[in-house]
Amino acid sequence: MNVDIPGLLKATEPMARSIASTKGVSPRISQDDMLFDFLVRAVFTADHEKAIEAYFMGGEDCANRFAGLVHEYFPDGPKNVLEFASGYGRVTRYARKVLQRTEWICCDIHPQAIAFLASELGIPGSVSSADPARWSVSTSFDVVFALSFLSHTPDKTFAAWVERLFSAVAPGGLLIFTTHGAVSLANMKRGGLKAEFDDRGFYWNSNSDQRDLSPDDYGTSAVTLRYVQSAVAPLHRAELVRFQQAFWWGHQDLYVIRKAKVG
Numbered sequence: 001m002n003v004d005i006p007g008l009l010k011a012t013e014p015m016a017r018s019i020a021s022t023k024g025v026s027p028r029i030s031q032d033d034m035l036f037d038f039l040v041r042a043v044f045t046a047d048h049e050k051a052i053e054a055y056f057m058g059g060e061d062c063a064n065r066f067a068g069l070v071h072e073y074f075p076d077g078p079k080n081v082l083e084f085a086s087g088y089g090r091v092t093r094y095a096r097k098v099l100q101r102t103e104w105i106c107c108d109i110h111p112q113a114i115a116f117l118a119s120e121l122g123i124p125g126s127v128s129s130a131d132p133a134r135w136s137v138s139t140s141f142d143v144v145f146a147l148s149f150l151s152h153t154p155d156k157t158f159a160a161w162v163e164r165l166f167s168a169v170a171p172g173g174l175l176i177f178t179t180h181g182a183v184s185l186a187n188m189k190r191g192g193l194k195a196e197f198d199d200r201g202f203y204w205n206s207n208s209d210q211r212d213l214s215p216d217d218y219g220t221s222a223v224t225l226r227y228v229q230s231a232v233a234p235l236h237r238a239e240l241v242r243f244q245q246a247f248w249w250g251h252q253d254l255y256v257i258r259k260a261k262v263g
């Protein structure tokens with residue numbers, strides 16, 4: 001489907017401003033944002049204005065859900081959060097609203113996204129790598145949050161990304177991520193895909209929301225709890241403290257992994 005995204009964003013600017021002002025967040029959506037592009041092309045195909053609404057409402061819902069979750073573990077709020085695979089700030093724009101005292105840092109594979117987050121939202125970030133072995137950060141975080149990233153990660157890098165992201169968690173902190181799981185797979189099947197876990201509990205197809213990324217590095221995966229447990233098992237001081245099926249969007253599974261304090 002051919003859609004003029006810059007034209008659509010211009011035409012819907014008053015609407016975006018109005019929604020964003022009620023929420024007290026930036027109204028800007030980047031024309032390079034592939035997640036917005038996906039909402040327009042693949043989800044709200046008949047009514048593109050709904051994609052704008054969904055972008056702001058969905059971002060707010062995810063930010064609230066995340067803040068509610070972290071307050072269960074850090075009642076006064078975490079000191080800092082790394083939002084990994086933040087994209088162009090669908091969720092990030094609510095950071096200061098939901099966790100006022102938390103330092104929030106982003107990371108994404110798209111340099112334009114990191115530039116957008118800094119200039120439009122005033123949130124700092126760093127550019128990631130397709131290869132987990134080449135990714136690191138200099139600080140450690142009370143919470144590392146990866147929403148809908150390991151839902152797109154191939155088998156070859158899944159465990160390595162879990163290990164790398166966990167390495168950025170401070171002692172006593174949490175790695176929080178989502179994956180496609182059994183409910184997502186059942187939805188895919190209902191949509192006509194021949195989607196089955198293999199005997200290790202992994203499923204893969206190369207479709208994704210990020211058309212510019214190589215399907216060797218980013219597609220659609222789904223995993224079982226057992227598959228994730230085997231990625232977590234070798235990690236020093238890691239304890240899987242929560243698995244909640246279909247917690248996110250009614251189909252993505254939630255994982256919370258705590259790093260034990262030293263001593």
Ligand SMILES: C[S@@+](CC[C@H](N)C(=O)[O-])C[C@H]1O[C@@H](n2cnc3c(N)ncnc32)[C@H](O)[C@@H]1O
Nearest residue numbers: 085086087090091108109110128129130147148
């Ligand atoms: C499904 S989107 C989710 C974006 C955001 N978490 C949200 O929920 O709005 C997945 C994001 O992963 C990012 N991504 C893909 N590969 C990555 C990598 N190797 N390192 C960091 N980010 C990556 C994409 O650029 C995209 O922004």
